[in-house]
Amino acid sequence: MNFELQNTTRIVFGRNRIADLDRLVGPDERVLLLFGGGSIKANGVYDQVVRSLGQRRVVVFGGIEPNPEYDTIMEARRVAREAGTTFVLGVGGGSVIDAAKFLAAVIRTDHQDPWDLLVSGGGAIDPLPNGAILTLPATGSESNPVSVISRKSRGLKLPFAIEAARPAFAILDSSTMASLSRRQLENGVTDAVTHVLEQYLTDDANLAVQYGYSEVLLSALFEAGPLLINEPTDDVRDTVMWAANQALNGLIGAGVLQDWSTHMIGHAITALYGIDHARTLSLVMPHLLRNRVDAKRRLLARFGRRVWKLDGADDHAVAMEAIDRLESFFVLMGCPVRMRDLPSVHFDIDDIVDHLERARQLPLGEHKNLHADDIRRIMLAAA
Numbered sequence: 396m397n398f399e400l401q402n403t404t405r406i407v408f409g410r411n412r413i414a415d416l417d418r419l420v421g422p423d424e425r426v427l428l429l430f431g432g433g434s435i436k437a438n439g440v441y442d443q444v445v446r447s448l449g450q451r452r453v454v455v456f457g458g459i460e461p462n463p464e465y466d467t468i469m470e471a472r473r474v475a476r477e478a479g480t481t482f483v484l485g486v487g488g489g490s491v492i493d494a495a496k497f498l499a500a501v502i503r504t505d506h507q508d509p510w511d512l513l514v515s516g517g518g519a520i521d522p523l524p525n526g527a528i529l530t531l532p533a534t535g536s537e538s539n540p541v542s543v544i545s546r547k548s549r550g551l552k553l554p555f556a557i558e559a560a561r562p563a564f565a566i567l568d569s570s571t572m573a574s575l576s577r578r579q580l581e582n583g584v585t586d587a588v589t590h591v592l593e594q595y596l597t598d599d600a601n602l603a604v605q606y607g608y609s610e611v612l613l614s615a616l617f618e619a620g621p622l623l624i625n626e627p628t629d630d631v632r633d634t635v636m637w638a639a640n641q642a643l644n645g646l647i648g649a650g651v652l653q654d655w656s657t658h659m660i661g662h663a664i665t666a667l668y669g670i671d672h673a674r675t676l677s678l679v680m681p682h683l684l685r686n687r688v689d690a691k692r693r694l695l696a697r698f699g700r701r702v703w704k705l706d707g708a709d710d711h712a713v714a715m716e717a718i719d720r721l722e723s724f725f726v727l728m729g730c731p732v733r734m735r736d737l738p739s740v741h742f743d744i745d746d747i748v749d750h751l752e753r754a755r756q757l758p759l760g761e762h763k764n765l766h767a768d769d770i771r772r773i774m775l776a777a778a
């Protein structure tokens with residue numbers, strides 16, 4: 396095991412913590428408050444944020460889309476530059492927070508196309524500080540360095556990992572979840588589960604701490620998910636919000652060979668068909684795991700025995716049963732597990748492979764041995 400770990404985001408967790416903004420943002424900052432389609436205005440979060448920012452100079456930019464669009468972020472950059480912004484505050488779900496981090500990263504670069512700059516890995520960037528107020532537990536974006544940004548004009552959805560754009564703080568107040576739709580709650584739990592699995596179901600190293608904590612997070616999400624939808628309590632909301640954060644804050648992935656092939660295929664599917672992020676993952680993951688069952692057998696069997704409490708001495712049988720249980724959980728969360736669950740979408744497997752090629756993401760997988768033909772086989776199994 397060999398890793399470096401530094402997560403510099405200050406987590407401020409609990410009810411009525413939005414008022415803490417006053418302490419977390421410097422008094423002289425010129426704040427750009429970034430938000431989405433208006434949920435924060437309907438549920439009172441916006442008013443709490445504005446009240447907490449008090450006398451600070453605040454410019455507001457709304458309209459960040461789910462699966463945030465590059466052109467919209469560039470428009471926010473124009474507004475932020477005009478306003479002399481010194482601090483970006485993202486208030487919303489993963490889309491708004493991803494956009495806030497990306498925006499913070501590119502405000503100060505004069506490069507005419509910051510997307511190209513970041514893709515090429517060339518040139519220094521000097522992100523502004525940013526903070527996050529999370530209203531939808533799912534992505535872990537609030538304390539990680541990743542922004543997933545869509546660019547319709549190029550038909551692409553790409554992840555950008557920008558360490559210096561990691562939020563300075565993240566306020567996780569689970570009372571903001573009360574206004575979430577059932578669909579978004581289902582999505583959040585499903586996304587968080589797949590984040591753990593992309594890091595846990597890989598090589599059979601002997602990492603008692605990372606694997607053990609992954610199992611704790613999975614058990615918590617499998618137990619809390621149905622409760623969150625059917626009989627939510629404050630404790631259940633807290634559990635999901637904290638577990639989703641921990642699922643992608645770097646800890647369980649430290650020193651671990653990671654997969655992320657379900658996510659890259661999922662991003663392609665969202666770019667092509669606009670399907671919610673989590674729903675692309677439930678569609679792909681069970682079939683991908685069955686395709687990779689030999690390579691992932693020991694961890695899948697461990698997942699079956701420790702998390703699903705399966706008996707049986709045969710690793711292959713336990714591994715396959717564990718995948719079936721996972722698939723059933725996605726169904727319980729109202730998420731699709733076959734293309735036919737989404738009858739209005741006309742999938743074209745070649746287009747999915749084409750996205751992965753244009754995004755230069757092939758071959759995928761923890762051992763980089765998942766090629767175009769493997770993706771085709773996996774998607775055919777998902778038909």
Ligand code: NZQ
Nearest residue numbers: 431432433434461462488489490530531534536541574575
């Ligand atoms: O736009 P608003 O009005 O805020 O409404 C949103 C949106 O319509 C709504 N919502 C959020 N909080 C709410 C609420 N509605 C009522 N009450 C609240 N408290 O929910 C809808 C979906 O929001 P969105 O932010 O798009 O969802 P999510 O958090 O699932 O984020 C998905 C995005 O994150 C990316 C995905 O690819 C996708 O673009 N990801 C980011 C990752 C990261 N940064 O590490 C990792 C993930 O794997 C993922 O790829």
Ligand code: ZN
Nearest residue numbers: 534586590658
């Ligand atoms: Zn995800």
